[in-house]
Amino acid sequence: MSKLKPFSLLSFSRQDLARFCLQIESEGLFEIDSGKPGPVVGILAHTHGNEPVGLAAIMGLLAENALADRLKVGKVLLIVNNLEAARRFYREAEGQTTTAAWRFVDQDMNRVPEVLAGESYELQRLRQVLPYYQSLTHVLDLHSTSAPSEPMLIQSENAPDLSFPGVSIQLQGIIACLRGKPLISLCKQAAGYVVECGSHENPESWRLAQAVSWHFLAELGLLDGPVVLSEQDLETYEIYQAVVFPNASYQLTKILESYEFLPQGMVLARGEGEPLVIKQDSYAIMPSPRLRPVHSGSEFLFLATRKERL
Ligand SMILES: [Zn+2]
Incomplete structure (x- = not known):
């Protein structure tokens, strides 16, 4: 022991x-x-x-x-x-x-x-x-x-x-x-x-x-330990798009929270060019606490749908 x-x-x-x-x-x-x-x-x-x-x-x-x-x-x-x-x-x-x-x-x-x-x-x-x-x-x-x-x-x-x-x-x-x-x-x-x-x-x-x-x-069996196999259901988000702004002029219309619901038709970001509009009811995954990316051209956040629990 x-x-x-x-x-x-x-x-x-x-x-x-x-x-x-x-x-x-x-x-x-x-x-x-x-x-x-x-x-x-x-x-x-x-x-x-x-x-x-x-x-x-x-x-x-x-x-x-x-x-x-x-x-x-x-x-x-x-x-x-x-x-x-x-x-x-x-x-x-x-x-x-x-x-x-x-x-x-x-x-x-x-x-x-x-x-x-x-x-x-x-x-x-x-x-x-x-x-x-x-x-x-x-x-x-x-x-x-x-x-x-x-x-x-x-x-x-x-x-x-x-x-x-x-x-x-x-x-x-x-x-x-x-x-x-x-x-x-x-x-x-x-x-x-x-x-x-x-x-x-x-x-x-x-x-x-x-x-x-x-x-x-x-x-994985490498050590003894109280493996608590959780019975909890995982909540699953299916990511369908990474948001990359078309150019450095774009910024979000507001700061987003993690998992925030983004309704279809919402204007996500504006800049010199077409606004970015949410095409289907979505959730914000890994948003940053800012309006525009530090590294332009990088994935700024992801859009996901939520899978219904079985
Ligand atoms: Zn990382």
């Missing part, structure tokens, strides 16, 4: 995360190997530099050898994906209300081109970690949102259904709407899961990321 509580969640301050991140050497990768055969599970942090949730999860798993002492089978790779953007974020972005400028160094690491050729920081980094991604059987990529939001799950097509504590909303169809492949698509063999854990710098999001990570490993 282990005296350790498998799912004890730790509270970190931003300074804790910053200190940890700025000390990471070499490849930004931590490998914990049970020495026994089993799944090879990747837990990925900071695909976006301004999203600390995954780093909190990694710190929780590494603290006092918590994971190493409990791992029964298989191997876990903890990877800080966009290490340089994260370092810049911790060095430079403290106290900033908008941190989108620290999302990446040269290009969005979560919009992967067909060929990883090029000298941007992110493409070099992807080439560096690609062999590790390709060794994974399961991958969990931890993200957060700029606006407060209920946690959300996105999973790859080949991924079996798993439950995640505190996550009651699933997004379908989003991968097809992205302007580029998501990073988890590089983990070719792996069943892929992305959890949007809440807003970027909310300590509750950081705790949720830890809970989700422990639970993921327990549910």
Whole structure:
């Protein structure tokens, strides 16, 4: 009987995360190997530099050898994906209300081109970690949102259904709407899961990321733990469109809240050109707390319909 509580969640301050991140050497990768055969599970942090949730999860798993002492089978790779953007974020972005400028160094690491050729920081980094991604059987990529939001799950097509504590909303169809492949698509063999854990710098999001990570490993059989298989129905939103403004003159007609209902016919945005009108009753997914994107030409929000519960 282990005296350790498998799912004890730790509270970190931003300074804790910053200190940890700025000390990471070499490849930004931590490998914990049970020495026994089993799944090879990747837990990925900071695909976006301004999203600390995954780093909190990694710190929780590494603290006092918590994971190493409990791992029964298989191997876990903890990877800080966009290490340089994260370092810049911790060095430079403290106290900033908008941190989108620290999302990446040269290009969005979560919009992967067909060929990883090029000298941007992110493409070099992807080439560096690609062999590790390709060794994974399961991958969990931890993200957060700029606006407060209920946690959300996105999973790859080949991924079996798993439950995640505190996550009651699933997004379908989003991968097809992205302007580029998501990073988890590089983990070719792996069943892929992305959890949007809440807003970027909310300590509750950081705790949720830890809970989700422990639970993921327990549910995949890598460690003993009180896997609470939730019976709750997932509320499912089917994303049908990413909103990309035609040019930099456009802005929303108002700030939107997460999951806000957008009736058919509503004018979503205006600019020099045709207004953007909502074509069918929809819900706003991952809106930003601003009227126009920081990075013009990026997906500013997503439009979804809600699936009726069975
Ligand atoms: Zn993200």
